[in-house]
Amino acid sequence: MANSASGDSVVDRVVRVIAAFPEGVAVLQLSELAERAGLPLSSAHRLVRQLAEHGFLDLGAGGNVRLGMRLWELVNRNSPTLALRQAAMPFMEDIQQVLSRNVNLAVLDGWEALFVERLSRRGSVANRARVAGRMPVHISSAGLALMANQPRDVQAEYLGQFSDPGGKVTAGVVRQLLAETAQQGYAQLAGVVDPDTWSIAVPVVDGKRRTVAALGVVLPLAETRPQALVPALQTAARGIGRQLDKLREG
Amino acid sequence: MANSASGDSVVDRVVRVIAAFPEGVAVLQLSELAERAGLPLSSAHRLVRQLAEHGFLDLGAGGNVRLGMRLWELVNRNSPTLALRQAAMPFMEDIQQVLSRNVNLAVLDGWEALFVERLSRRGSVANRARVAGRMPVHISSAGLALMANQPRDVQAEYLGQFSDPGGKVTAGVVRQLLAETAQQGYAQLAGVVDPDTWSIAVPVVDGKRRTVAALGVVLPLAETRPQALVPALQTAARGIGRQLDKLREG
DNA sequence: CTGCACTTTCCATTCAATGGTACGGGCTCG
DNA sequence: CGAGCCCGTACCATTGAATGGAAAGTGCAG
Numbered sequence: 001m002a003n004s005a006s007g008d009s010v011v012d013r014v015v016r017v018i019a020a021f022p023e024g025v026a027v028l029q030l031s032e033l034a035e036r037a038g039l040p041l042s043s044a045h046r047l048v049r050q051l052a053e054h055g056f057l058d059l060g061a062g063g064n065v066r067l068g069m070r071l072w073e074l075v076n077r078n079s080p081t082l083a084l085r086q087a088a089m090p091f092m093e094d095i096q097q098v099l100s101r102n103v104n105l106a107v108l109d110g111w112e113a114l115f116v117e118r119l120s121r122r123g124s125v126a127n128r129a130r131v132a133g134r135m136p137v138h139i140s141s142a143g144l145a146l147m148a149n150q151p152r153d154v155q156a157e158y159l160g161q162f163s164d165p166g167g168k169v170t171a172g173v174v175r176q177l178l179a180e181t182a183q184q185g186y187a188q189l190a191g192v193v194d195p196d197t198w199s200i201a202v203p204v205v206d207g208k209r210r211t212v213a214a215l216g217v218v219l220p221l222a223e224t225r226p227q228a229l230v231p232a233l234q235t236a237a238r239g240i241g242r243q244l245d246k247l248r249e250g
Numbered sequence: 251m252a253n254s255a256s257g258d259s260v261v262d263r264v265v266r267v268i269a270a271f272p273e274g275v276a277v278l279q280l281s282e283l284a285e286r287a288g289l290p291l292s293s294a295h296r297l298v299r300q301l302a303e304h305g306f307l308d309l310g311a312g313g314n315v316r317l318g319m320r321l322w323e324l325v326n327r328n329s330p331t332l333a334l335r336q337a338a339m340p341f342m343e344d345i346q347q348v349l350s351r352n353v354n355l356a357v358l359d360g361w362e363a364l365f366v367e368r369l370s371r372r373g374s375v376a377n378r379a380r381v382a383g384r385m386p387v388h389i390s391s392a393g394l395a396l397m398a399n400q401p402r403d404v405q406a407e408y409l410g411q412f413s414d415p416g417g418k419v420t421a422g423v424v425r426q427l428l429a430e431t432a433q434q435g436y437a438q439l440a441g442v443v444d445p446d447t448w449s450i451a452v453p454v455v456d457g458k459r460r461t462v463a464a465l466g467v468v469l470p471l472a473e474t475r476p477q478a479l480v481p482a483l484q485t486a487a488r489g490i491g492r493q494l495d496k497l498r499e500g
Numbered sequence: 501c502t503g504c505a506c507t508t509t510c511c512a513t514t515c516a517a518t519g520g521t522a523c524g525g526g527c528t529c530g
Numbered sequence: 531c532g533a534g535c536c537c538g539t540a541c542c543a544t545t546g547a548a549t550g551g552a553a554a555g556t557g558c559a560g
Contacts (some may be wrong), residue, residue, distance in 0.1 A: 291508095292509085312506090
């Protein structure tokens with residue numbers, strides 16, 4: 001044998017090691033990590049030790065492996081959504097104060113809404129949208145708000161996904177949802193994620209007219225006219241867009 | 251030439267590429283990245299492309315490189331401080347509501363306090379403690395609260411750092427600060443970071459009596475009796491510790 | 501239109517990465 | 531209490547994957 005019997009590069013392996021942690025799991029036994037990453041134990045051990053030397057992983061006594069603080073720090077200091085989150089935070093706090101609702105901020109990644117920031121209020125309804133959590137575009141208000149404002153070609157490619165059989169959702173239904181969202185200027189979904197909640201989201205648009213994020217709130221179904229919150233959200237979204245442009249210049 | 255003329259492994263290089271982004275910088279030109287990482291352009295290019303294939307980096311048109319959303323997502327879903335942050339969030343929100351102050355949460359990493367979560371209030375004084383920001387132990391209340399409650403051997407090793415000449419701070423001064431902090435049960439610093447602010451922090455202790463974090467607030471110097479906030483912080487800190495134990499079991 | 505600076509691709513060379521094997525320590529089960 | 535097992539750690543001969551100089555491609559500025 002020699003370099004990689006399985007035909008994968010070192011980079012592939014490093015990625016597999018770091019990506020081997022299942023969602024929400026912080027500690028992994030070395031042997032389990034090796035198995036999950038599909039690597040021989042000795043190779044996994046060597047890689048882990050090398051990464052640990054750089055603080056990208058932590059190799060504790062007894063072979064329990066965690067992600068390293070250095071990696072966390074680097075990613076959070078230089079993440080591509082850093083400017084967005086900084087721009088959005090004050091406005092999200094305003095919304096939370098004024099409306100007393102869970103607030104969240106999402107970007108489009110693939111065909112899913114990826115939630116990059118969230119403020120939840122104790123006592124208000126549970127917010128399923130975890131930070132770093134994902135939800136498919138067509139079953140989240142944030143996803144709809146994002147997709148409904150994407151360029152035509154992106155939407156077309158996205159809708160193409162639903163042509164395949166086996167899916168309960170058809171392209172027509174999704175197209176209709178997107179059309180409504182675009183026409184209204186906001187997305188609204190009831191009971192899809194959690195049967196007892198509404199969710200509403202509006203697009204955040206930057207100076208170049210690109211929809212870069214979605215700002216949303218979650219509220220109990222009991223709320224009779226959730227649309228009443230839309231103007232507040234739209235105002236905040238405009239503020240975020242403006243602030244984002246400022247940050248990108250300076 | 252062959253594998254690494256400079257004697258560094260592939261893992262070293264991958265780490266250097268990811269770590270090449272200066273603080274707060276999200277985009278880097280490929281050539282600049284190569285220089286910062288100390289790599290030949292073609293090697294940097296190959297590594298970046300490989301990492302980009304896995305979503306750990308984004309290689310945009312024109313060779314501008316960003317950290318990838320996948321990496322951000324992985325790190326935030328599996329970070330070692332995830333449980334801590336989840337346990338702390340509700341209590342931090344309570345503090346923010348009740349005291350109307352900036353709240354922050356830090357852990358000890360090396361000889362620095364690393365801020366892992368923060369809630370800031372519009373209109374209240376600026377909070378210099380950025381998420382993923384660091385501050386030396388002896389000039390942050392969070393750092394003092396953390397170090398003052400570490401085991402003896404850790405403190406001894408830490409204090410050893412100040413033996414070297416050239417530093418304005420002596421071991422004696424720091425030892426005194428730590429002693430006061432330990433005796434009072436909270437750390438308090440005025441005007442060190444920002445001349446117009448106080449900062450106060452209390453330790454967060456888990457079920458095994460280990461000090462795992464520091465919970466702190468920042469407030470204007472005008473505040474006459476900042477100590478009045480201590481009981482509220484301590485109550486919240488105890489709550490966080492208890493919640494953390496629960497999360498670790500379940 | 502020319503020149504420059506940067507990204508991207510190519511490919512022969514060669515040493516760093518590989519993983520089977522073996523050792524050691526801790527835990528469980530009979 | 532001892533045997534067996536599992537898991538982390540260390541070693542080292544083999545070899546093909548990683549390397550980087552060089553050249554081609556690209557886009558922008560003057």
